[in-house]
Amino acid sequence: MLVGGRVSEAPLLEIRNVTRTFSLRSGLFSKQFTAVDNVSLQVPRGRAVGLVGESGSGKTTVARLALGLMRPSSGQVLFEGRDYAALGRDAWRRTRRRIQPIFQDPYSSLNPRRTVFEIVRAPLEVHRLRPALGIRQAVLDQLSAVGLGAQYADRLPHELSGGERQRVNIARALILRPALVIADEPTSSVDVSVQAQLLELLNSIQQELQVAYLFISHNLAVVRHVCDFVAVMYLGRIIEFGTRNEVFSQPRHPYTQALLSAVLAPDPSSRRAFRELKGELPSPLETIGGCRFRNRCPHQFARCIAEDPPNYPISEDHWAACHLNDSAAPLVEEPTLRQDVAGGR
Numbered sequence: 001m002l003v004g005g006r007v008s009e010a011p012l013l014e015i016r017n018v019t020r021t022f023s024l025r026s027g028l029f030s031k032q033f034t035a036v037d038n039v040s041l042q043v044p045r046g047r048a049v050g051l052v053g054e055s056g057s058g059k060t061t062v063a064r065l066a067l068g069l070m071r072p073s074s075g076q077v078l079f080e081g082r083d084y085a086a087l088g089r090d091a092w093r094r095t096r097r098r099i100q101p102i103f104q105d106p107y108s109s110l111n112p113r114r115t116v117f118e119i120v121r122a123p124l125e126v127h128r129l130r131p132a133l134g135i136r137q138a139v140l141d142q143l144s145a146v147g148l149g150a151q152y153a154d155r156l157p158h159e160l161s162g163g164e165r166q167r168v169n170i171a172r173a174l175i176l177r178p179a180l181v182i183a184d185e186p187t188s189s190v191d192v193s194v195q196a197q198l199l200e201l202l203n204s205i206q207q208e209l210q211v212a213y214l215f216i217s218h219n220l221a222v223v224r225h226v227c228d229f230v231a232v233m234y235l236g237r238i239i240e241f242g243t244r245n246e247v248f249s250q251p252r253h254p255y256t257q258a259l260l261s262a263v264l265a266p267d268p269s270s271r272r273a274f275r276e277l278k279g280e281l282p283s284p285l286e287t288i289g290g291c292r293f294r295n296r297c298p299h300q301f302a303r304c305i306a307e308d309p310p311n312y313p314i315s316e317d318h319w320a321a322c323h324l325n326d327s328a329a330p331l332v333e334e335p336t337l338r339q340d341v342a343g344g345r
Helices: 059-067 089-097 116-126 135-145 162-174 192-209 220-226 244-249 254-261 302-306
Strands: 013-026 029-043 048-052 074-079 099-102 180-184 212-216 229-234 237-243 312-315 318-320
Touching: 013 059, 029 048, 029 059, 029 212, 029 237, 048 059, 048 220, 059 099, 059 180, 059 212, 089 099, 099 162, 116 135, 116 162, 135 162, 162 192, 192 220, 212 220, 220 244, 229 244, 229 254, 237 244, 237 254
Parallel strands: 048 212, 048 229, 099 180, 180 212
Antiparallel strands: 013 029, 013 074, 229 237, 237 318, 312 318
16 A cells, blocks of 8 residues: 555655756756656555656666666665665665566567577576576566467567567566566557557566566556556656556646546547647756746746745655645646546546
8 A cells, every 4th residue: 555655565666756867968068957856756565656658757877776777876775674775785786686677669678599499598597597497488488477488589680560569578477577667668569469468468478477667658558558557757846646546547737637538539439529739848958936937837936937846746656746736736627538538447
């Protein structure tokens, strides 16, 4: 259970008040910009947390921080209660075995000169693991688990379809039996029919192995199908967090409402309340006072300019960083949400 956006039991992964800045150099001058700004997020054991938002919101930077591929400028990233920064070389190697990625592009993330067998076997070699049944049998069993027969073992990536390549990616991630999989847009580069197959595969794997997911996507329909909790990012911050059902049926941040209104309905004749976002997405190089969403928000009032909104609790497992959720805020018309995005998976 989550309490105020925090898991009541010890989380598997915890991102605690993390900020990540980068320097852009132009000639003699450089300028700092913040890709992730004071983000806190927890992933419970055996559960799936979705991280959604527009391109440039900071989702992939969070994934790289969670994988340990970059260090935070401030804050902590902890796995099973242990801070990445405090881990020695051997401890970090053991931790890396338990955290595995699934990348967005299933082609560029596979070595084109290696066979499927060699690609899936590689993690066992890197971590010097010798399965009891032997490496070859372990690889074949893992390929079978993701829906690929033994005939695929000797094929090269260019001989596979996009969906088959992504299944190889999933097999490579799971052969070490990780506790956490960080999936960055794992279905965005395949067509819709293959997406459905991969999502069912990821769901079945989670139920069988009790693996946790940090699932990063801009596709709300995909997140709704896979995730138990949803975190919405905008310009480097998480602005709404809650259970899947609460965020989809009762979004309390105008940005979340706009994202949900843009989801295509299966029935073209269904009534929709589309919420168009006005204005342009601000540059990450700009310093924005008050609410960072205010220049695109239809409900902006004076407090939005003067004060950065805190995380207002909506329920035990749901909060939103919007002044409209404060009892002292002006009353506005309750949003009319599209029926096709409400409810469970």
